[in-house]
Amino acid sequence: MRAIVVGGGIGGLATARGLGRQGWDVTVLERRPDLSQVGAGISLWPNAMRALHHLGVGDAVERAGGRIHGGGLRAWDGRPLSRVRLPEPPVVLHRADLHEILLDRLPATVHTGHHVTGVAGVEALDADLIVGADGIGSAVRAAYAPQVRIRDSGQVSWRAVVRGDVDGGGETIGPKGWRFGYAPTGPGTVYWYAAAPGPPRAGAPAEQLAELTGALAGWHDPIPRLLAATAPGQLSHHPLLDLHPVAPMRFGTRVALVGDAAHAMTPNLGQGACQALEDAVTLALLLPKGAPVSVALEVYDQQRRPRVAAVARRSWQVGRLAGARGRLTGAMVRTLFRLTPDRVTVAAAERVAAWTPDDVRIPAAVRPAAARR
Numbered sequence: 001m002r003a004i005v006v007g008g009g010i011g012g013l014a015t016a017r018g019l020g021r022q023g024w025d026v027t028v029l030e031r032r033p034d035l036s037q038v039g040a041g042i043s044l045w046p047n048a049m050r051a052l053h054h055l056g057v058g059d060a061v062e063r064a065g066g067r068i069h070g071g072g073l074r075a076w077d078g079r080p081l082s083r084v085r086l087p088e089p090p091v092v093l094h095r096a097d098l099h100e101i102l103l104d105r106l107p108a109t110v111h112t113g114h115h116v117t118g119v120a121g122v123e124a125l126d127a128d129l130i131v132g133a134d135g136i137g138s139a140v141r142a143a144y145a146p147q148v149r150i151r152d153s154g155q156v157s158w159r160a161v162v163r164g165d166v167d168g169g170g171e172t173i174g175p176k177g178w179r180f181g182y183a184p185t186g187p188g189t190v191y192w193y194a195a196a197p198g199p200p201r202a203g204a205p206a207e208q209l210a211e212l213t214g215a216l217a218g219w220h221d222p223i224p225r226l227l228a229a230t231a232p233g234q235l236s237h238h239p240l241l242d243l244h245p246v247a248p249m250r251f252g253t254r255v256a257l258v259g260d261a262a263h264a265m266t267p268n269l270g271q272g273a274c275q276a277l278e279d280a281v282t283l284a285l286l287l288p289k290g291a292p293v294s295v296a297l298e299v300y301d302q303q304r305r306p307r308v309a310a311v312a313r314r315s316w317q318v319g320r321l322a323g324a325r326g327r328l329t330g331a332m333v334r335t336l337f338r339l340t341p342d343r344v345t346v347a348a349a350e351r352v353a354a355w356t357p358d359d360v361r362i363p364a365a366v367r368p369a370a371a372r373r
């Protein structure tokens, strides 16, 4: 059984790992000339870590990253708004390290410089299973679900991984809809991100860094210190987008979507890649060698779409709240966060992060014919 995975990002590589372990002959087609990753850090919640352990790379990811201990929400002047101590804190690491780990001994062939385009390009792929893992601008999705639109939240983000030390991590909200978060990615390195309302900035990275330094001057330690440790060339700058509605996750009898291709979400819950990893493990579990692909894809869509739609919706809502820019609404939001009991915040985070591979329901109809006899 031959599978083609379009896209060599986190979702595509995890899917290739999962299907390869199930005995599929997998080829990954990536449009870029190589698979090296830039970008900054990424937080992986317990649901993602369980998926990575299932794929056999969880220990390597834990060794490469740091943990967000003592996370919580603060106001810009350092006042705690909530203290969130999760039993299993998220792991934070550099995206390039995650990619390298997923690529290590990948049970698949990878072709770089291969750009898949249009329905004809997808249909011409010679495989029993085609997985679109080609990100928010997915050509595979566009071929079958052109109605799914990219939605702009009206907010932008900056991210960097810099040298430095921090005590724990967390997120801070301040005036005019500005937010800042940070976490150690290991000894001596820190991942930070900032978000603010407005369009993508056209200025050079040095001008953007100057804007950040000005907007966040006077915010509590370590925020100014982390900005001072950042070189303009280290900044990644992106608009915050999602897909609305999330896309169907299968088309016809042999095409599925994973990750941002189906459900790009705003990063307010840090769940986009975590959900892509859940997709990858679910798809692989539903497709042991010899399983009826068409039935398995139907079950995959039924099990994944409601979950990812709910997470994406919640992420969008959190962004609207935390990014409120008016003086009065901003103050009200900070008060709301302060008055929300910590156990409610923890319970909400735990609900999203509670997924395990054991949650995948494998109906008799998707078991390989031999096993059903």
Ligand SMILES: Cc1cc2nc3c(=O)[nH]c(=O)nc-3n(C[C@H](O)[C@H](O)[C@H](O)COP(=O)(O)OP(=O)(O)OC[C@H]3O[C@@H](n4cnc5c(N)ncnc54)[C@H](O)[C@@H]3O)c2cc1C
Pocket: 006, 007, 008, 009, 010, 011, 012, 029, 030, 031, 032, 041, 042, 043, 044, 114, 115, 116, 117, 133, 134, 135, 136, 137, 138, 139, 140, 157, 159, 238, 240, 258, 259, 260, 261, 264, 265, 267, 270, 271, 272, 273, 274, 275, 276
């Ligand atoms: C600011 C920000 C912060 C984030 N923080 C977090 C976080 O902390 N935790 C978390 O879980 N998630 C986070 N996310 C979300 C996360 O980055 C994405 O959900 C994740 O990277 C999606 O992976 P993917 O493999 O589905 O897509 P992508 O990473 O977009 O990969 C798609 C791949 O497909 C290739 N490709 C595209 N089109 C084609 C084509 N036509 N033919 C062949 N190849 C193609 C691309 O080159 C790329 O390599 C964040 C996102 C943003 C914007």
